Amino acid sequence: MDKAAELKNLSDQLVKNIQTEQSKQYLEWLQKWDCFLVNHMSNQTLSSNSELKTLVRQGIPHTYRSRVWKSLVQIIVANAQSEFGKNYYSCLLGRNSERLKNPASDPCLRQIDLDLLRTLPTNIHFINADSEKMNQLKRVLYSFRFHNKTVGYCQGMNRIVAVALLYLKEDDAFWFLVAVVEYLQPPEYYTPTLKGAVIDQKVLTDIVQEKVPKVWNHLKQLGVDLSIFTLPWFLTIFVDSVNQNLYLHIFDVFLLEGNKVIFRFAIALLKIIEPKLLECHTIGAIQSCLSNLSDLKLEAKELAKVAFGIHSFSIKTIESRRQMYANSQH
């Protein structure tokens, strides 16, 4: 019975996908991207403008994701790349080959080794320890560990690189990680105390109180600490917290607009599941509701619509609250 239901689900999904792909809106969306890339992408370089922002918020088509992600990353790390040189990644690999002979001596490398198979265990590219992408994942994380010694390696970074490797070549995936850790996220997100990420959970709770007050009140009454659930959303940019269609779309926007959109998507998710959350009357029920968001039946475009429909969401407010909580920690 289960198997039959599963297959029925799958076939429904396929039919839906085909219908979507034949729909007028879908074709229009693809055409807009075609036009944009023809007019604004020369020599692999993308010029960033308001039209791009509007387009990216609707998601990047699968066929263009590699090109667009690569260009967005290059815009972010252009200065770093010219400082370190274009061949920086291969230099890192070469320089580290000696050290890599004995990974057990380094706690970060040991940790990376322990985490490789636990990165995306249901993705075909990351099931086998000897697969090509698995080796790439390992090399990128090892290299980053020596590139940024303050951060080294923090759990969650493995998932970010794995997602990058679904669309990018190995050295581009390395720069993707640099872009996320050193540019797109605020400082000290992945350092050993996770200070930046912890502060952002407090900021988020404040925004939840303002934007989704019923949920905030309800959780408060039940004594549920929301940050337990949201910390991984921020550290991994939703990888594995929601289904792949959703998190790839979130990554699209994140690469262009940065950390602020994580707040938008977090609030949007809470708004969408608000009715369900309000029906939960025990901490256990809340836990299962918030831990199983990957089962959520939701189109990425719908989620983005809710996320960008939230009004008065200023980066200034986020920044000033961050500052406030950072100061109160001393």
Add this chain to the structure above:
Amino acid sequence: MSYAYLFKYIIIGDTGVGKSCLLLQFTDKRFQPVHDLTIGVEFGARMITIDGKQIKLQIWDTAGQESFRSITRSYYRGAAGALLVYDITRRDTFNHLTSWLEDARQHSNSNMVIMLIGNKSDLEARREVKKEEGEAFAREHGLVFMETSAKTAANVEEAFIDTAKEIYRKIQEGVFDINNEANGIKLGPQHSPNSPTSPSSGNPLGGGRAGNCC
């Protein structure tokens, strides 16, 4: 489902020792050799019976990497039981027990029952920590000790259930104040037909109201 008591557990220990696998084996009776990395915390629950009473275990499975330690500390609050896990095939996970124990003692209530678990007992050929060492550590620090295998399920039931028995014993002895939620114990809904002996009147948590247990 109704229950007489709800106990909050926390599973702690170094990364990769098999915390999530122990939880999965206990709640779902299956072994998943490759499990998602736990970032933050994951949850599980199961009903058990002790002394004819239904007891619900609510289990918090935590991230093991050092970076997450400062965050997981806040989860100790309101835990009645802790499973402190090391991997018998990795000496360093055993060496770190003292610091885990310090953390647990410092951030939990003093009555929290701690069970020391040497996991992966099926990997005898790769053993780095002798069973006697685990026993000695447990004796020295007043912990209950067991070697388990999340893979073969050996001792997994026992580890979770014996911890509950110990908590239950403390309740019977009056060591645990069951009206103080900080102890990680919650009384079940008052009108539970399955728990005729569950204390009821005057209990601020009774009447099926969902209290916070953490």
